[in-house]
Amino acid sequence: MARETLYANGALYTVDAANPHAEAMLVRGERIAAVGSWSSVKAQASKDAEIIDLQGRFAMPAFIDSHLHFAWGSKYLDEVRLREAKTFGDVLDRLKAYAQAHPDRAWIVGSEFSYGYPDLPDGGFHKSLLDQAIADRPVFFRSGMAHAAWVNSKALQLAGITRDTPDPEGGEIVRDASGEPTGWLKEKAWSTFEALVPQASQSAMRSALLRAVKEANRFGLSRVQSAGMDDEAVPLLAEMLANGELSLRFTLSSIVNPDSNLDEVIARVSGWREDLDPDFLDGRVIKFFLDGVLESHTGFMPQGYADKPDETGTCLWKASAYNAAVSRAQQEGFQVWTHAIGTGAIEMALDAYAADGERSRQRRPRVEHCEIPTARDIERFGQIGAIASFQPAMIYPRDQWLGMEGLWEVRVGSESLPRAFPVRSILEAGGPVAFGTDWPIVDLNPLIGIRNAVLRQSRDHQPKDGWVPEQRITVAQALHAYTLGAAFAGHRENDEGSLASGKLADFIVLSDDPLRVEPDRIADIKVLKTIVGGKPVWQEPAA
Structure with missing residues (x-):
């Protein structure tokens, strides 16, 4: 018994x-x-x-x-942890201390720096600022929120990036007035550096994953739903499960880009679905990216940005190709998630889901981030049966990224504020909502996001009356979005998300x-x- x-x-x-x-x-x-x-x-x-x-x-x-990136988060725990830095001086101190503690690391890697350090020198993020701390080894700092990276001169040299290097498709090498690369790289311009950083051994990766699993358990998590970039970790997670070491459940996804072989991605996730125990390793998701982020003007905004009306951002897929890929993935029985932040991207995702009719009702496709939908699209989540997946710690993110809390309104415009991260509006329109973090881009602790969804205010009580307070929700609604709502968003509501016989x-x-x-x-x-x-x-x- x-x-x-x-x-x-x-x-x-x-x-x-x-x-x-x-x-x-x-x-x-x-x-x-x-x-x-x-x-x-x-x-x-x-x-x-x-x-x-x-x-x-x-x-x-x-x-x-x-919504998180677990393998990436496990690496974050072993890198220069920049999200916790509150000044540029602190960034340099962390960089120097890490380099001293890890003399064997060929590259110094860090993640999640902020925009608004009060002591950041004029001219902003420049390679020379990192050179003064570490010049003999390459330094590669990335920001998932900004969809950008910051590197020193040594890193640019090893990547072979000079004034004559063209911008890659879907990315930008930021240059100074003379045409020299500054060390600031947008979107796909930093993928070159990811390829140059030495990969961790299987043993080191396994140790990092175990550490991250315990960190998740410490914050009360029983399941994490991968939003991509975890493919390499799946065999190790399966091994950990077989050895009785896995105390965290996973929903697994794999990313499809416009130039990906969709058949290969479907075959990969099909293998997970067939071979793994879904109670712990549930392979079910095909993930798409339609745009970037508003902060770097790469979110897809066909109407233009408030501060740059001629810029519309980035749309990574042609609508016809995206619609066909979504339909194919759902036909094969997979759930589709789409990174869609800007107005145009959200509309494009919902159009594709609506076109797939009853299959979308069954599969529950998701819009990840959903920062600025139109009033029409707010109503469509419930009509289509699509999930709005929010990361509430990003709402007025003063506690997570210094200097970025006012940037959203600058990019989008004050007239659009009532629809900023419209959690309450989507719920009132009958749309299902799920909460996550996007870790390591923000803190893994769900209670931080729950507080932020309820108050829409930083820990130092800014703004005084809350940011777009008409979109505040109740504590019970926030708890639901982090439990039963999230379980429903991952087709796990019959087994998880509430306390029931x-x-x-x-x-x-x-x-x-x-x-x-x-x-x-x-x-x-x-x-x-x-x-x-x-x-x-x-x-x-x-x-």
Whole structure:
């Protein structure tokens, strides 16, 4: 008989509309056997059941991150971690300390620098600023948010980039007035450097993945839904699962670019779907990119940018080719996700989904990021059955990227603000919503995003009344988007996302009740325990 554990004396928030609150839960093996009152649940337990007293603590379904890049995030933990830097001086200090601590690294790699360091010298991001810290080794800093990279002179030299190097298709080598590369690279102009950086060994990659899995468990995550760039990690994740080392569930995706062989990508994801255990490694997603980001004027905005009316950004696919690829992927039984940030990209994605009719209703295609849809498109999510996948920590991102909090309005214009990250409007129009992080681009902690979705305000209370406060949502809505909403967005709602009999026993115990504390304190709540499949995988160390 499967092991039984009876969790008693808790404040359980189930995210189950039929039974939202409970005081006890019985776990049998890896699944929930009963949820409800103490007397009703105890009556279903065997005499040998272990009883764990939750001491009145708040418990709820474990979080599901509906959009991140896990292999990339695992690498971030072993790089120069720039997101935490709050000044340019701090960036240089981190660079120097990392170089000193890793004298064997041929390249110094870092991620997620910000735009707005208060002490950044005039002229902005230039190779000379990195040269003064490290000149004898190549330095490669990338920013997923900016879709840009910053490199030193040594890196440019090794890449063979000079004043005579043409811009690659879909990218820009930024140059000074004399035509010399500055060390700032946009979009696909930095792919050359990715290829030059020495690849980690399989052993190092495996260690990094294990470390990242534990980091995810620490933040209360039971599943992460890969938004691409994790293909190389899949064999290692499968090995970890076979060895009993995997305490995190994955939804796996593979990216299709306009020049990709769609048959090869479909074959790859089909192999995952057929060979792997979907409870832990669920291969089901084909991922597309339609545009870039608003911050670097590469989001697709056919109407032009407010600060550069003649620029419309980047559209990476021709509509006919994209529509055909989406239809083919859905016909093969896969879920389609599309990176679409600008107005034109969102409309193009929804047009393709609408054209595929009933298949889209069944497959639940997704629009990732969805920063500035038209009023018409806000209504179409519910009509089509498409998922709006948001990363709420990016809403007024002052806490994540210095100097970028006002950039969105500069790019898009104040008249479009009411439709900025329109979470509430899509929900009110009947559209399904899921939350994630885009880690490592922002912090992995879901509670940061939950606070931000509720307040739309930085930790230092800027803006005073919230940024586009009419798009604020309730705490319950935010919790749903990070649990049952995310499970639905990944076709896992029958097994995950709420505490109900028959579902997998994936849940967390928190230090406070996010439904009761002041919303400003939500990001300070600690995950005390994370249980995945009935097994404890994280416990906060005793103070």
